[in-house]
Amino acid sequence: MTFTLTPSRRRVLKTLAALALARRVDSAFAQSTTSLPPKLVNAVYTRQILIITVCLLVAQMVLIAALLVRRSRLRLMADALRAGEARHGALLRALPDLLFVLNRDGVYLDYYAPEVSGLYAPPECFLGKHVRDIMPPDLAVRFERAFAEALVSREPVVTEYALDMTSGRCEYEARIVRCGDDKILSIVRDVTARKASERALADGEAALRASHIDNQTLAARLIVAQETERQRISRDLHDDLSQKLAVLNIEVTRLAADSPPEIRRRVDDISASVNEIAEHVHDLSHQLHPSRPEALGLVPAIRGVCVDMSRQHGITVEFRDDDVPLRIDGAISLCAYRLVQEALRNVVKHSGATRARVELTGVGSTLKLVVVDEGRGFVPDATGLSGLGLLSMRERVKLLDGEFGIHSEPGMGTRLEVRMPLAASVSHVLAADEQSPV
Ligand SMILES: Nc1ncnc2c1ncn2[C@@H]1O[C@H](COP(=O)(O)OP(=O)(O)OP(=O)(O)O)[C@@H](O)[C@H]1O
Ligand SMILES: [Mg+2]
Numbered sequence: 001m002t003f004t005l006t007p008s009r010r011r012v013l014k015t016l017a018a019l020a021l022a023r024r025v026d027s028a029f030a031q032s033t034t035s036l037p038p039k040l041v042n043a044v045y046t047r048q049i050l051i052i053t054v055c056l057l058v059a060q061m062v063l064i065a066a067l068l069v070r071r072s073r074l075r076l077m078a079d080a081l082r083a084g085e086a087r088h089g090a091l092l093r094a095l096p097d098l099l100f101v102l103n104r105d106g107v108y109l110d111y112y113a114p115e116v117s118g119l120y121a122p123p124e125c126f127l128g129k130h131v132r133d134i135m136p137p138d139l140a141v142r143f144e145r146a147f148a149e150a151l152v153s154r155e156p157v158v159t160e161y162a163l164d165m166t167s168g169r170c171e172y173e174a175r176i177v178r179c180g181d182d183k184i185l186s187i188v189r190d191v192t193a194r195k196a197s198e199r200a201l202a203d204g205e206a207a208l209r210a211s212h213i214d215n216q217t218l219a220a221r222l223i224v225a226q227e228t229e230r231q232r233i234s235r236d237l238h239d240d241l242s243q244k245l246a247v248l249n250i251e252v253t254r255l256a257a258d259s260p261p262e263i264r265r266r267v268d269d270i271s272a273s274v275n276e277i278a279e280h281v282h283d284l285s286h287q288l289h290p291s292r293p294e295a296l297g298l299v300p301a302i303r304g305v306c307v308d309m310s311r312q313h314g315i316t317v318e319f320r321d322d323d324v325p326l327r328i329d330g331a332i333s334l335c336a337y338r339l340v341q342e343a344l345r346n347v348v349k350h351s352g353a354t355r356a357r358v359e360l361t362g363v364g365s366t367l368k369l370v371v372v373d374e375g376r377g378f379v380p381d382a383t384g385l386s387g388l389g390l391l392s393m394r395e396r397v398k399l400l401d402g403e404f405g406i407h408s409e410p411g412m413g414t415r416l417e418v419r420m421p422l423a424a425s426v427s428h429v430l431a432a433d434e435q436s437p438v
Pocket of ligand 1: 174346347349350373375376377386387388389390391396414
């Protein structure tokens, strides 16, 4: 049988030879130096001592490097700690609040106060004492409840209270939070000034509300008084002046019956003028009377106003109505009627326009009124506007919870747009007074 020496077999033989040599060296050591020449023994020892020394040196260097790293880490930590402390110190100095640390039983352990005079008791009296020994009994009970709540909650528990201090009664807000597992941090802020200004603000708001209600009451009463007065004047015009003019006309005509033709002609002219005045007084009496829109219906009443204005002032007033309910609350229809009268009077007086348009529309549960002209316009916010017309329109609409808008600018005409809820009732003020409708 032939034995071929392949590379792998050669590798195995080499390993076996190396193992045999190693075992021989080991046993040589085991048999002690007696079986080896002293020179060889010295060389082996020197080599081993060298290896051990190098190992020790490496270990020492690794240790030193580790110590250096640790020291620099410690230094960094110390720096961070110092920076943190400085930050916390600055924060505390900037805080106007008092800070108290208590244990979970409610015993004061530590505190921070910008000024000791801000404390309810001197530190030596409360440190180490229970909250019950320091605070008034009812407040101590509230605090204990808040501590218990804070210990089981992640959110701060806020407690507001007042204390009699040497400077007077002060109000505080304590925000109580759990601090670690067994401590409580209470951050206390003096809110005396804030509470006083809140109270002043609330008082001011209440006074403002009251004066607003007073103003509304006054406006409502003025409008009612105005309507009552218009009613009286309307009655006087109708029952007194109209009658007297009619009698005057009859008298003048009778006087002229037996007169010469020249005088008769002149008397006829006078009679025609008296008739014209009587007609005008009659119209005026009707326009003034507050019951007209209710008596006629809102749409015919407003159409009548447009026709009267066109006739009396020589302008064209176009009137459109759409979907206006037949039955509308008296206060709302009188308001719409008066608004159209005043808006058209303003067109005649101020706009210089020869045309105007009035639109009255029922839109869902509201009544929409629009009066437009293409006249000279004006600046609605101008403080110099001194008349009562716009003011009284606005007040009337406000009393019925409606929206009033006037859009105008110089040279661009004027558009009045009003929306009133159809269900609006007369303001509570008027209802309480049981006055006639606005
Ligand atoms: N349609 C309009 N075109 C141009 N200017 C107007 C128009 N309506 C109102 N103004 C301006 O607004 C002002 C205030 O109108 P408002 O009706 O309040 O008072 P007034 O008509 O002057 O007086 P009053 O109505 O008390 O008799 C008017 O003086 C006028 O300058
Ligand atoms: Mg006016």
